[in-house]
Amino acid sequence: MRSINNELQLKAEAAKAAVRFMAHLSSKIKNRALENIATELLVKSSDLLAANKLDYSAAEESGMNTALLDRLLLTQERLESIAGDVMAVTTLPDPIGEIIETRTLPNGLLIQKKRVPLGVIGAIYESRPNVTVDISSLCLKAGNAVILRGGKESIHSNKALANLVCEAAARAGLPDGAVEFIENTDRSIVNQMLGMGNYIDLIVPRGGASLIKFVKENAVMPVVAGGIGVCHTYVDKDADLDKAVAIAFNAKVQRPTVCNALDSLLVHKDIADTYLPKIAAELVKVGVELHCDAISLSILELTPELKPLPAEDDDWGKEFLSLVIAIKVVASLDEALEHISRYGSGHSEAIVTEDNDTANRFLKEVDASCVYANASTRFTDGSQFGLGAELGISTQKMHARGPIGLKEITSYKWIIFGSGQIRP
Amino acid sequence: MRSINNELQLKAEAAKAAVRFMAHLSSKIKNRALENIATELLVKSSDLLAANKLDYSAAEESGMNTALLDRLLLTQERLESIAGDVMAVTTLPDPIGEIIETRTLPNGLLIQKKRVPLGVIGAIYESRPNVTVDISSLCLKAGNAVILRGGKESIHSNKALANLVCEAAARAGLPDGAVEFIENTDRSIVNQMLGMGNYIDLIVPRGGASLIKFVKENAVMPVVAGGIGVCHTYVDKDADLDKAVAIAFNAKVQRPTVCNALDSLLVHKDIADTYLPKIAAELVKVGVELHCDAISLSILELTPELKPLPAEDDDWGKEFLSLVIAIKVVASLDEALEHISRYGSGHSEAIVTEDNDTANRFLKEVDASCVYANASTRFTDGSQFGLGAELGISTQKMHARGPIGLKEITSYKWIIFGSGQIRP
Numbered sequence: 001m002r003s004i005n006n007e008l009q010l011k012a013e014a015a016k017a018a019v020r021f022m023a024h025l026s027s028k029i030k031n032r033a034l035e036n037i038a039t040e041l042l043v044k045s046s047d048l049l050a051a052n053k054l055d056y057s058a059a060e061e062s063g064m065n066t067a068l069l070d071r072l073l074l075t076q077e078r079l080e081s082i083a084g085d086v087m088a089v090t091t092l093p094d095p096i097g098e099i100i101e102t103r104t105l106p107n108g109l110l111i112q113k114k115r116v117p118l119g120v121i122g123a124i125y126e127s128r129p130n131v132t133v134d135i136s137s138l139c140l141k142a143g144n145a146v147i148l149r150g151g152k153e154s155i156h157s158n159k160a161l162a163n164l165v166c167e168a169a170a171r172a173g174l175p176d177g178a179v180e181f182i183e184n185t186d187r188s189i190v191n192q193m194l195g196m197g198n199y200i201d202l203i204v205p206r207g208g209a210s211l212i213k214f215v216k217e218n219a220v221m222p223v224v225a226g227g228i229g230v231c232h233t234y235v236d237k238d239a240d241l242d243k244a245v246a247i248a249f250n251a252k253v254q255r256p257t258v259c260n261a262l263d264s265l266l267v268h269k270d271i272a273d274t275y276l277p278k279i280a281a282e283l284v285k286v287g288v289e290l291h292c293d294a295i296s297l298s299i300l301e302l303t304p305e306l307k308p309l310p311a312e313d314d315d316w317g318k319e320f321l322s323l324v325i326a327i328k329v330v331a332s333l334d335e336a337l338e339h340i341s342r343y344g345s346g347h348s349e350a351i352v353t354e355d356n357d358t359a360n361r362f363l364k365e366v367d368a369s370c371v372y373a374n375a376s377t378r379f380t381d382g383s384q385f386g387l388g389a390e391l392g393i394s395t396q397k398m399h400a401r402g403p404i405g406l407k408e409i410t411s412y413k414w415i416i417f418g419s420g421q422i423r424p
Numbered sequence: 425m426r427s428i429n430n431e432l433q434l435k436a437e438a439a440k441a442a443v444r445f446m447a448h449l450s451s452k453i454k455n456r457a458l459e460n461i462a463t464e465l466l467v468k469s470s471d472l473l474a475a476n477k478l479d480y481s482a483a484e485e486s487g488m489n490t491a492l493l494d495r496l497l498l499t500q501e502r503l504e505s506i507a508g509d510v511m512a513v514t515t516l517p518d519p520i521g522e523i524i525e526t527r528t529l530p531n532g533l534l535i536q537k538k539r540v541p542l543g544v545i546g547a548i549y550e551s552r553p554n555v556t557v558d559i560s561s562l563c564l565k566a567g568n569a570v571i572l573r574g575g576k577e578s579i580h581s582n583k584a585l586a587n588l589v590c591e592a593a594a595r596a597g598l599p600d601g602a603v604e605f606i607e608n609t610d611r612s613i614v615n616q617m618l619g620m621g622n623y624i625d626l627i628v629p630r631g632g633a634s635l636i637k638f639v640k641e642n643a644v645m646p647v648v649a650g651g652i653g654v655c656h657t658y659v660d661k662d663a664d665l666d667k668a669v670a671i672a673f674n675a676k677v678q679r680p681t682v683c684n685a686l687d688s689l690l691v692h693k694d695i696a697d698t699y700l701p702k703i704a705a706e707l708v709k710v711g712v713e714l715h716c717d718a719i720s721l722s723i724l725e726l727t728p729e730l731k732p733l734p735a736e737d738d739d740w741g742k743e744f745l746s747l748v749i750a751i752k753v754v755a756s757l758d759e760a761l762e763h764i765s766r767y768g769s770g771h772s773e774a775i776v777t778e779d780n781d782t783a784n785r786f787l788k789e790v791d792a793s794c795v796y797a798n799a800s801t802r803f804t805d806g807s808q809f810g811l812g813a814e815l816g817i818s819t820q821k822m823h824a825r826g827p828i829g830l831k832e833i834t835s836y837k838w839i840i841f842g843s844g845q846i847r848p
Contacts, residue, residue, distance in 0.1 A: 020765075024788065103810050109799055111809055116791070118821050201821055222646070222822040243844035250846035341444070363839050364448065367540070375533055375842025384847065385535060385838070386527055397542050397625055397835035398646040399823040411821035414809070415787050418799025420667035422674035423808065 004192050007184055012199035014177030015120045015145040021175045022143045023117050027094035029173050034090045034137050036168035041083040041133070044164060045076055051160035052129065059127075059153050067257050067322075071128045072154055082130050085389055086137045092388040095407045096143045110417040115410050117143035119201035121391075122193050124149045124215060126207035129157035135204065136165045136179050138391050142409045145178050147200065149193060151207070152185040159183060194219040202409070204392055209319070224404055226369075226395040229259035229347035230319050231377045234336040234362070235275055236353035237268040243374060244352040245279050250376040251350070253286055257321050259393060260348050260380040264316060264326040266336045272299055272329045280306045280327075288323045291315045295329040317343035333358055337365055344368055346395045348377035369395055369402035428616050431608055436623035438601030439544045439569040445599045446567045447541050451518035453597050458514045458561050460592035465507040465557070468588060469500055475584035476553065483551075483577050491681050491746075495552045496578055506554050509813055510561045516812040519831045520567045534841040539834050541567035543625035545815075546617050548573045548639060550631035553581035559628065560589045560603050562815050566833045569602050571624065573617060575631070576609040583607060618643040626833070628816055633743075648828055650793075650819040653683035653771030654743050655801045658760040658786070660777035661694040667798060668776040669703050674800040675774070677710055681745050683817060684772050684804040688740060688750040690760045696723055696753045704730045704751075712747045715739045719753040741767035757782055761789055768792055770819045772801035793819055793826040 041048070052074040059072055101113040121144045125131040132148055139146040150158035162181030169178050182189060194203065197220040204224050205215040216225050233251055235244045251262035267275055276299050280290055284306050291311040292300055300308035308327075315326040316339070330336045340349055350372035351362040359373040370380045380402065382390025387405030394400050400408035465472070476498040483496055525537040545568045549555045556572055563570040574582035586605030593602050606613060618627065621644040628648050629639040636649050657675055659668045675686035691699055700723050704714055708730050715735040716724055724732035732751075739750040740763070754760045764773055774796035775786040783797040794804045804826065806814025811829030818824050824832035 020789070020791075023791075105808075105810055109803065217644075222820070240844070246844060246846050254847055359841075363841075365444070367444075367447070367543075368837065370838040370840060372840040373842060375840055375845040376847050378847035379533065379840065379845070380838075384529075386529055396646070401835055402838045411825055413792065414794040414804075414826045416794060416796045416799055416803065417783075417787075418797060420664070420670060421799040421803070422670050423678055423800050423802035 004196070005184060005189055008182055008189060008192055008196075011147060011177075011180035011182060012120070012196055015147050015180050016177075016199050018145040018175045018177030019117070019119050022145055022178060023096070025143060025174065030094065030141050030143070031090040033140055033169040033172035033174050034086050036172050037133065037137060037165055038083040038086040040164050040168050041079050041086070045079050048079060048157070048160050048164070049074055049076065051156040054156040055154050064153070068127055068153075072157075074129060074157060078130070082133050085383070086133060088383070088388050089137045089141050089406070092141065092406055094141065095410050100412055107421050108419060109421050112415045113412050114415050115412050118409055118411050120145045120147060120199055121409060122147045122149070122196075122200040122203045124190055124193065124203065124205045124207070124211070126151040126211060127153045128206075129154045129161055131206050132158045132161040132181075133165060134389060135391055136162075138389055138406060138409060140169060140174065140178060142406050144409055145180070147180045147182065147193070149182040149189060155183070155185055190214070191218060197221045206392055222399070224392055224394050224396070224400070226347070226393040227259045228319055228345050228395060229261070229380075229393075230263050230317055230343060230345040231260060231348045231350075232264045232266055232340050232344060233262050233350040233352065233377065234266040234330070234333075234340070235268060235271065236333065236351060236355065236358055237270040238355040238358060239268075239271065239275070239352040240354055241271065241275050241278065244275060245282060247350065247352055247374070247376050248279050249282050251378055252283060252288060252325050253323070254376070254378050256323050259319070260377045261321070262325065262377060263318060263320050264328065264343065266328050266330050266339060267296065268336075269295070269329050269331055272296065276300055276327070277303055277306075280308070283325060286323070288325055291324060291326045293328040296327040299329075319345070333361065337362070340366055347393065348372065348380040350375065350377050369393070428620070429608060429613055432606055432613060432616055435571060435601070435604035435606060436544070436620055439571050439604050440601075440623050442569045442599045442601030443541070443543050446569055446602060447520070449567060449598065454518065454565050454567070455514040457564055457593040457596035457598050458510050460596050461557065461561060461589055462507040462510040464588050464592050465503050465510070469503050472503060472581070472584050472588070473498055473500065475580040478580040479578050488577070492551055492577075496581075498553060498581060502554070506557050509807070510557060512807070512812050513561045513565050513830070516565065516830055518565065519834050524836055531845050532843060533845050536839045537836050538839050539836050542833055542835050544569045544571060544623055545833065546571045546573070546620075546624040546627045548614055548617065548627065548629050548631070548635065550575040550635060551577045552630070553578045553585055555630050556582050556585040556605075557589060558813060559815055560586075562813055562830060562833065564593060564598065564602060566830050568833055569604070571604045571606065571617070573606045573613060579607070579609055614638075615642060621645045630816055646823070648816055648818050648820070648824070650771070650817045651683050652743060652769050652819065653685070653804075653817075654687050654741055654767060654769040655684060655772045655774075656688045656690055656764050656768060657686050657774040657776065657801065658690040658754075658757075658764070659692060659695065659699055660757065660775060660779065660782055661692040662779040662782060663692075663695065663699070663776040664778055665695065665699050665702065668699060669706060671774065671776055671798070671800050672703050673706050675802055676707060676712060676749050677747070678800070678802050680747050683743070684801045685745070686749065686801060687742060687744050688752065688767065690752050690754050690763060691720065692760075693719070693753050693755050696720065700724055700751070701727055701730075704732070707749060710747070712749055715748060715750045717752040720751040723753075743769070757785065761786070764790055764792075771817065772796065772804040774799065774801050793817070
């Protein structure tokens with residue numbers, strides 16, 4: 001037994017107690033809670049920005065890098081966008097109570113599979129304070145209680161946001177314990193949460209690879225783990241090269257620090273001579289570093305200003321999260337499939353081709369949560385997919401795969417209506 | 425790293441390699457494999473019974489108890505019943521390839537959620553040799569490879585059945601590795617399997633509480649755990665007492681050694697005086713031992729030949745798996761709900777009442793995988809529910825709950841058809 005901090009124990013008990021009520025809340029009350037949250041984000045924006053400034057200044061002083069600072073930052077515009085996301089969740093259908101299946105057996109038993117909340121969801125996240133609101137609003141809408149444990153770096157922002165969420169939810173009539181925020185930022189708290197299988201039904205880690213690994217290895221309850229995206233785009237010999245340039249450029253550059261960004265570009269040998277200089281020129285223009293296999297290197301070295309570098313062995317299967325791309329020339333679709341099967345992380349993979357048979361084989365054979373033909377992997381996202389929002393992106397095969405929206409944070413129960421049936 | 429036995433390593437690699445082919449097999453080929461299995465079970469019945477006799481005699485000599493001996497035993501009739509179950513799976517719709525959802529986004533992206541196999545399923549089970557065939561046939565139909573690791577006690581039976589399954593599957597055109605049977609019965613093999621997260625996508629433990637606990641605590645991959653059923657039947661004040669006698673009797677007695685059998689009977693105080701002597705008389709007739717709370721004891725002691733015993737504290741929340749029942753008188757539906765919430769294992773719970781409002785409150789508020797009104801909990805079973813068969817019964821909330829049929833051993837992937845879309 002891990003010994004449990006008193007704050008954590010009390011909050012977990014409160015969350016568990018809330019769950020029995022949460023399961024039966026009307027959509028109206030749940031939506032009202034979300035509307036309150038969205039409104040308050042704007043009403044209290046100056047307080048929130050002031051709290052965020054404390055975090056930001058401390059982080060700046062401690063020498064945090066620009067990418068992390070950017071994740072930490074709240075602005076008026078970002079608050080408005082967060083509020084907009086919360087309002088978007090109010091417009092989604094309430095999944096709870098849905099009758100998923102109905103069957104009547106020959107013996108007269110009426111069996112229904114009915115959607116119910118999962119229970120208590122524990123969220124462990126790092127520096128992005130918007131996660132406090134995003135996860136809370138999804139969890140509440142699906143009738144789940146949530147225990148939030150954000151990173152030390154964003155403690156003032158998270159505390160201010162969590163207080164706002166709690167008050168807004170309570171005002172709508174949600175029970176105490178629906179949203180619990182753990183203020184203690186001691187690292188040992190995370191480990192304690194991971195042992196609380198009697199209180200927490202699901203853990204969602206949101207952060208870097210080391211956090212996710214730690215959570216997976218130490219949690220006694222199910223974990224929705226994902227977020228590690230080693231994403232490939234394969235440019236086929238029958239690709240429209242302009243589309244292929246636009247798609248690969250977008251996937252690599254539009255937001256390089258996130259999981260659905262392009263890491264390795266695979267290019268069919270027949271079009272490598274034409275395609276590689278084109279895409280490389282675009283990438284280099286915005287500062288992307290090219291790590292090339294022998295063949296692509298020999299092609300790109302003909303244009304020295306592209307400064308292609310030889311790829312190291314560990315560039316294959318690496319999630320760069322930065323303006324670095326690995327490039328490899330392959331002899332065939334089969335070689336591309338083989339490479340992706342070996343090095344992919346099961347997140348998002350794309351092919352660019354005008355040949356439907358080739359596209360369909362790729363879509364069929366690649367075993368990943370999201371497989372694209374002729375589009376950027378950057379679309380792997382709950383909002384982009386029309387799910388309204390997401391708790392995270394699962395690269396697991398159990399329970400849910402890809403973006404985790406409202407439906408994915410529910411469970412179901414079987415309800416059986418009888419009239420005295422016994423088993424013969 | 426746990427060091428891995430060579431047989432296990434090779435078989436796990438073969439299973440993983442098979443998965444890429446299995447995902448694309450036609451229903452026809454998969455059904456043919458199952459038909460071959462069903463046929464061979466009958467053709468080779470004398471060999472199978474001879475192998476089983478070796479196990480049975482050894483178990484008898486070692487002093488195995490009657491209940492376990494019964495689980496181990498194969499007979500001509502049981503083989504026919506197993507073959508019938510396999511044929512039943514052939515008639516079920518093939519879940520693989522089903523388009524679960526389709527949406528077209530405003531930007532023209534066509535998004536589909538398509539059902540795919542889970543991958544490699546590892547089954548760890550104890551003495552019942554039919555599990556070898558049941559699990560294999562479900563896994564194959566859903567396009568999964570399976571690694572079987574049965575108990576020492578049934579090694580000859582399992583080996584004979586697994587060989588039969590492998591040959592039958594190969595003859596239908598399934599790849600090598602589709603079904604792998606681990607012959608080594610050393611206990612350490614189980615622990616090794618549980619560490620093979622790179623090869624096995626899901627572990628299914630089938631057996632007693634200690635096996636399930638061990639698997640849950642040591643597996644690095646997801647586990648479908650269940651099978652522990654602390655099941656209640658609540659007889660309400662508005663129950664039809666004849667139905668209530670029939671339902672409780674059936675739930676307790678029809679097969680007391682299984683997880684969906686009744687453990688604790690809760691009886692409303694208003695009908696306890698009439699109902700308890702009736703049900704107790706039926707139960708005692710077939711040898712059921714009554715463990716009673718103070719009130720039910722005082723009622724049943726009026727009929728000394730029922731030999732009611734006082735319940736111990738640990739009788740509540742105990743899975744008896746035998747002809748023992750705990751009996752408690754409750755003052756209200758609320759007290760029954762409270763008791764079930766505290767002591768239930770989330771498996772199967774039932775109410776007997778003619779009052780619809782009471783029934784609906786029970787169905788709504790009890791948080792268990794299967795909740796019944798006016799029927800025996802003994803129906804919690806894949807075949808009984810019309811799912812054809814089951815891999816087990818999940819008492820978890822993630823992925824699947826209740827009977828695990830074909831659909832529940834699949835995953836899905838998102839397939840995105842674009843025409844050059846990039847993310848703005």
